Amino acid sequence: MDQPAIELRGLTRRFGERAALADVSVRLPVGATLAVLGRNGAGKSTLLRILATLLRPHSGRVSVLGQPLPRAAYAVRARVGLLAHEPLLYRDLSGRENLDYHARLHGVAPERVQRLLEAVGMGARADDPVRSLSRGLVQRLAVCRAVLHEPIVLLLDEPGANLDPQAAELIEPLVGGGNGRTCVLTSHDPSAAMERADLVLGLRDGRASFVLPPAEVTEPQLRKLYA
Amino acid sequence: MSATLAVLRKDLRLELRTFETLPAMVLFSLSTFVIFHFALARTTISGQLAAGVLTVTLLFAALLGAGRLFVAEREQGGFDAFLLAPVDRNALLLAKATAMFVFLVVLEVIAVPAFGLLLLGPPLGPRLAGLVAVIALADVALSVIGTLVSAIAIHTRARDMISPIIGLPLLLPALIATARAAAPVLAHRSAASPPGKWLLILALYDVVFALLSYAVFDFLLED
Secondary structure (H helix, E strand, C coil): CCCCCEEEEEEEEEECCEEEEEEEEEEECCCCEEEEECCCCCCHHHHHHHHCCCCCCCEEEEEECCEEECCCHHHHHCCEEEECCCCCCCCCCEHHHHHHHHHHHHCCCHHHHHHHHHHCCCHHHCCCEHHHCCHHHHHHHHHHHHHCCCCCEEEEECCCCCCCHHHHHHHHHHHCCECCEEEEEECCCHHHHHHHCCEEEEEECCEEEEEECHHHCCHHHHHHHHC | CHHHHHHHHHHHHHHHHHCCCHHHHHHHHHHHHHHHHHHCCCCCCCHHHHHHHHHHHHHHHHHHHHCCCCHHHHHCCHHHHHHCCCCCCHHHHHHHHHHHHHHHHHHHHHHHHHHHHHHHCCCCHHHHHHHHHHHHHHHHHHHHHHHHHHHHHCCCCCHHHHHHHHHHHHHHHHHHHHHHHHHHHHCCCCCCCCCHHHHHHHHHHHHHHHHHHHHHHHHHCCC
16 A cells, blocks of 8 residues: 555644644545645644644654654655745745745755745735735745745645635645645635545544545535534 | 854844844943943942943843844744754754844944943953953853743743743853953953953853753754
8 A cells, every 4th residue: 555645543632631633543645635624723723733843743643754753853844835824924024035044944946936936926026024015915925935845745724815816826836736746725615625635634623523535525514514 | 054044144134124132232231331320429440340230231131132032933933934944953042042142242342332431441451352252251151041041931921031030040150250250351450361260160151051052952942
């Protein structure tokens, strides 16, 4: 059997007494897209942060690209890109300065920064401080930061947040599936997320309600998830 | 090393753009010297008293600066962004400590002449080299311990209180050694250079805390 891109077995993560994730198991093949659905506080962002090596699991097994976490976190970091809730950009630096900084940290050639800025239509505003940009433009920069080092696994927390349809179209080639890239995405728009997904994980209060291909997810299951 | 340089460059650029840390440190030091000038009601001070005034002022100014070291990382997601990169986490320690050292050097370029003008009396002349050596060693201690303490405090709710509460006891030996080493240099009509014993203690303190910080910093960044 092929090695999965992401494998979770009984993953549990607590914050104090509260279990943000409890006994979650998923196996995602290489190149597939997993949509993680659930209400606010269901554990979606926690799951992404664990996969991005920013949080440690408290029990269970987590492996990304065959590397166990958190033990092999260093090896995984270069191959994972996280688009988080927060843009992870310095407000007093320009978009270009922010991306240059991240390019240096990831050992990426500076030319890629310019290419990405143009790809998301930020060429003209690249030298403006981030604090002067609209949320949509900041989200475009955040996408650039997440894909700067050409990660094999993309972790996307609401990738379409604050984006108008034209901007969403611009970032689609950067954050969409395909080219063997594995994606995990969270969304509050179940139908749009399931359209892109090969597998859907429904989380409710940190527990997996279902792990199914999108075609097998029923309306009552979705209603129960968001009830 | 490239990660250290990237973080350092980013931090210095942010400071040049926002001026959030250095002006506060400079203003604090200048105000303190003015307060001492009037509070002590003396035209000049020298020796141990002068060394104490200078050392304590620089110490508190350093704590003021250290409190701001990780604010942008905490408030703007810099920690997460750094932790997502495949780099040695100690690069952050080294960069922050170096940035702090640069801030202190800039502060002292302004504050030490002001101290001389307001409190010291006769110019130091050739004794200045000795004072520079003492202050440079003190700056290493302030930078390393300031960075370590700031990295601990930034994860707490009462970070403004935690920094001095942890930092002052840790810096006490460095403060004593700095004041003792600087006292003969700041004495009037003295040609003395700083005592080797106190310089050595200060240097050893720097090395011990640099190694300690290197050993524990990784754990401070864990969730």
